[in-house]
Each structure stands twice: as structure tokens, then as C-alpha cells.
Amino acid sequence: MVQSTADAGQDTRDFNEKGVPVGAVTDATAATGATTAIAQALVTLCWSSGAAGIAFGRLLGPLTEELYRRPDDFNDKDLATLVFALKGWWPREQLHLRDAAMLRVKTEASRRDLPITADMLRTGLGGVR
Secondary structure: OOEEOHHHOOOOOEEOOOOOEOOHHHHHHHHHOHHHOOHHHHHHHHHHHHHOOOOOHHHHHHHHHHHHHOHHHOOHHHHHHHHHHHOOOOOHHHHHHHHHHHHHHHHHHHHOOOHHHHHHHHOOOOOOO
16 A cells, blocks of 8 residues: 655655655656666566566656667566566556557567567466557
8 A cells, every 4th residue: 555654744755565665766767868777777677666566657668768779688588577577457547658568578579589578478467468
């Protein structure tokens, strides 16, 4: 459950149930320009944010741009990890971001030899179309 500390006169950001500021990492990365981050770092931010219960939809735009600009910098494990992070339920207003990232991963999987990613796309996708 997300809680706010605005009423207590403290930091006004929202926090998840683990006390982590919601969106703080992804906001900072998106604001500074994800083009300077390496592919593995972008994927790791998505995966770790999801694992911590932090929404990472705002990071998907810059990540998808990087997938278009320098797709070969994302290796098979990176893309498989991204597919894993994208599985499951997403808020309706962020579905287009998830779908754009998935489309780009699928394109890369059809263009290159990515056996781990191809396997992840075939199995265990939950709600991903």
C-alpha cells in the first residue's frame, strides 16, 4: 500500500510499503536523459523497481528510445529480463508504454539470435500481449 507523508509535515513524496520513495529513481533517470546510461543499467532499473513494487512506467519511454537507437547494446539476457519485468498487470494509462517496449523486444528477437529472450516471449508472460 502506498502512503503519503504530506500530513505529517515531512517529505511529501509517496512511499511504497517498504518505505522506498515511489518513482524517485525512475524520475531522476528519465530527467537526466537515459541516453547516457548503459543498456544493462536501464533494464536493471526496470527489473529492480518492479521487484520493489515501484512503478517504472516513466522509465519505459527512455528505455524504448534506447532500444531503437542502440539495439545491439541490449544483449539476450537484458532483453529476457526486460520481458520478465514487463509481465503481469499494468495500469491502463501505461499499457501503451509496455506494449511499445514489448514490440521493440519482439522485433529484436526476430532480427537477432536471442534464444533466452525468445523463450521468455513464448512462456510465462502473464498479462503481456
